[in-house]
Amino acid sequence: MIKNIIFDFGDIFVNLDKPATLREMEKHNISGFSGAILQKNLAYEKGLITSEEFLKAYGSEYNLEKDVVVNSWNAILIDFPEHRFEFIKELSASNQYRLFLLSNTNEIHIDWIKKNVPFFEDFKNCFDAFYLSHEINFRKPDAAIYKFVLDAHNLKPEECLFIDDTKENTDAATSLGLQTWHLDPASEDVTDLFTIKKELF
Template sequence: MLYIFDLGNVIVDIDFKRVLGVWSNLSGTPLATLSERFTMGQAFEQHERGEIGDEEFADKICAELGVSLSFEQFSAGWQAIFVGQRNEVVDIMQRLRTEGHRVVVLSNTNSLHCRYWPEQYPQVGESADRIYLSQELGMRKPEANIYRYVLEQEGTTPENTVFFDDNYDNIVGATALGITSIHVVDNKVIPAYFN
């Protein structure tokens, strides 16, 4: 079997409020104002596909939020998203590999985050046979092509694949291709699935 794990809120806990909290403190803009203005819009998607660089992304988000932050300040907030690793999921990934299954990570992410999380959470890379990242592939979930690409690279079929993701749209996208898809709504879902 091929097991595909998303990264954020599947293997590693993330909290976007932490990002806005840092930006609020650094810019003096109320958190409520930033929460109201922030959207995962076009710039966000372009950055996740690797279509725009980190500094251009930072400029666009700062403009959308109406804040003035240096690139270093922006980055400090952006990396605050990471909370901690879900060790029980890492253990399951390692066990699956020991049992002879193929285990990969498929994440909508960006080059800025990839400068941070592999160092902070080295066990993620050690527990996966391969890591597929949206900004390297030029496509992102829930686009059908990204799932097809992973299946093709792994030499397997949707019927022999299980996918875990916290984003419902990504689950819908994978399910449409015939992949068994599990919506990870909290940290109990994956351990419960394997019990």
């Protein structure tokens, strides 16, 4: 029986254009990320380096101004459809499940969300806990991030449903005993949870 629902953020609530950052970089004659920059990206997502250090790394590697990096980095973020906020607000008000958010999100992206999504704070308040990778120094699909949430709230894996659009993330959760929904953002919407995964409830 599901008692706890753990949601990803991007392409679950916020619509993403995942190739957009590299597409923007190509406008500045950058065709791909170096190994060093990919490592910086991972470190930044885990909060192991600051936004300033992250932007300096891109400036040093590609000779880009900070605003160019920020704008390119944020190009991935499209919008947050309000019907998804209404869904989670109603689910929270029902008090039927404990709700958690668990997202690989960095500081530059969450700053954009705070600035551009007027209901963000109300959305955040719908959850029992709201975990962003850069704040807790873990990222999916590492097993440690799931264990962190389970241990912090004394959750039984079999009583948890984890929802994510990335298969390696749901596979990692499945291996730890959680129920999962690998949501396809091209054809599915989180608001259809109780129809698509009705067998779990």
